[in-house]
Amino acid sequence: MEGLQKMLDSIEYIERNLVEDLFIEDIAAAACMSKFHFQRMFHMLTGYTVSEYIRNRRITVATQELVHFRTKVIDVAMKFGYESPESFSKAFRKIHGISPSEAKKHSQALKAYPRLSFQIQVKGDVEMDYKIVEKETFPIVGKGIRTTTIGGENHQKIAEFWQEANQDGFTEELAKQGGPLGLLGVCMDFDKEQEHLTYMIAAEKQQIPTPSDWEERQIPSATWAVFPVHGAMPDAMPKVWDRIFSEWFPATGYEHSGGPELEVYLSDADPSSENYYSEIWIPIKK
Incomplete structure (x- = not known):
């Protein structure tokens, strides 16, 4: 199951670079796969596209900084690559249903998208004909x-x-x-x-x-x-x-x-x- 282990390598690469510009070519290279194959594998195994996963992880980590470390909205937005505080607020509200400022002021129920972890199993009990x-x-x-x-x-x-x-x-x-x-x-x-x-x-x-x-x-x-x-x-x-x-x-x-x-x-x-x-x-x- 070397291929699935390589997928774990790509997740590690994404996590290390959440505050950097992430390019699918580099993420796929971390998994030693072609770009198209990696994206198709990722979506079929996780139910998310690579871009969805990156967006969800960025907003999760950004929310932690915003709420737990009381970081300014503009600083969080810039750190995680949003074009403006307004674009960050729009993405934040889409996920959490409230604005970043509301999340900082009150104890609100917030969503989190955990880091993915593939469960690698050897399943050789049923053959696959092809x-x-x-x-x-x-x-x-x-x-x-x-x-x-x-x-x-x-x-x-x-x-x-x-x-x-x-x-x-x-x-x-x-x-x-x-x-x-x-x-x-x-x-x-x-x-x-x-x-x-x-x-x-x-x-x-x-x-x-x-x-x-x-x-x-x-x-x-x-x-x-x-x-x-x-x-x-x-x-x-x-x-x-x-x-x-x-x-x-x-x-x-x-x-x-x-x-x-x-x-x-x-x-x-x-x-x-x-x-x-x-x-x-x-x-x-x-």
Whole structure:
């Protein structure tokens, strides 16, 4: 589990530099990982983006200085890299629900975000099946939404997107377009902090006309790690996602290559069936 130990090294680096300018390239280097892979690992293991975690830790440590050491608001704001006392106060109020000055004057209930600590466990009791697939660039068609990982909003929005697509007949029409991979859920176009992404419900484009309100995109050529998912949706898929990042990546030495991720719904069987089969495709590099 060397990969998870490296994640602990990155947490130590963040803690040592909370009052300095922190750059994702340097944090990822502390973990000996590429930038994209580190950010994806961090979010999947913790539920926070790297930027969220840094913001939360800074406001926690700043609150301690403000309340326990009676430091001036302007001094705390400058020390922790806020542009002004006003921007610090805005961030403070968003977390605690009160202003910094109110927190200093009264005994108020305040929130704290503790330093992360990964519990490294060896779990070799259940094997993980996977295969490596080479696939050239291919076009997809479908519809997408822009969503954010902050606060887990993407989980709610994507579930609602699928529900709407099933109810209005979009997935039924899309299935007629589908190629060998069937229906796809595609995570792509992550921003540099991996806090926003596009999620598409799509299918491989075939040589038949598509509606004008559908979007066409390209999935780039990649080496893919393909993981089988057995069980009813939506519960079965997240369990495999968790194991990929907490067990498979640390054990194999592969890294995420930074391209789109695919949820592949091959079967037209009932997704709520315990025997339902689907796959997760992740672009990888050694």
